Amino acid sequence: MIVAIVTFRLPQPKTREEMKAVFQSTAPKYLNLPGLLRKNYFVSEDGLRAGGIYVWESRARAQEFFTPEWKSFVAGKYGVQPEIQYFDAPVMVDNAAGKITVD
Helix, strand or coil: CEEEEEEEECCCCCCHHHHHHHHHHHHHHHCCCCCEEEEEEEECCCCCEEEEEEEECCHHHHHHHCCHHHHHHHHHHHCCCCEEEEEECCEEEECCCCEEEEC
């Protein structure tokens, strides 16, 4: 498994409620996405940073998704280019499902 952390610095502060509305508008595009196990959206307390934490089956699946078109979509939605960092995730604890996944 791979964790991809996508971060963008917002041009001006946004409230949690403003970001929640934007996140809810984009969330459906991630349902049933091949290779995506989980996505959490986040916004910093000061409202200047936001993004997503993705858990993918593999780095290849993540990179297939994070295309130049996707980056343009994000830039159009938030006004800035996203930064993407990848991390190996050999173990995941999923309390909602009551299981531990080992890659």
